[in-house]
Amino acid sequence: MRPFSLLFVLFLAVSFAEIYVLIEVGRRIGSLGTIFLLVFTAVLGALLVRMQGMQTYIQIQRSVSQGRMPAQEMIEGVMIMIAGLLLLTPGFVTDTVGFVFLVPAVRRTLIALALSRQTQGPQTPESGPVFEDGPKARSEGGGRVIEGELDND
Secondary structure, eight states: OHHHHHHHHHHHHHHHHHHHHHHHHHHHHHHHHHHHHHHHHHHHHHHHHHHHHHHOOOOOHHHTTTTOOOOOHHHHHHHHHHHHHHHHHHSSHHHHHHHHSHHHHHHHHHHHHHHHHHHHSSSSSGOOOOOOSSEEEEEEEEEEEOOOOOOOO
16 A cells, blocks of 8 residues: 555544544533543643653753764654644544653653664565666675765765
């Protein structure tokens, strides 16, 4: 499935789920209670995002001052930003996902899984990029080496 089609289907599914959950919550606790819960989760989410965002910013500053690349902290910052967007979007489904992203242990586990999948890379040289009329790629010691020439003109 194409990425755009997948995003469209995901958008529709989340929208229908949000509407269904809002109707069910409204039916059980009433419209005023539902509106209060939506506003409360948005305000609580904004406070948590601000607090965790500042902590992540401090961790990034600390990593840079120690001469370390703050890759993990940067990805955490992006996840916190996504959590903030989800929490400010009206609905309980997006709020749930947003709050899950704000749990540091869950966030770090998701980052570790994503990074491990990213660093595994292709298992065979044939599954990598194909260079026609360009540099040749080969594997050495478990990594990929791409040979090429550089002109300093």
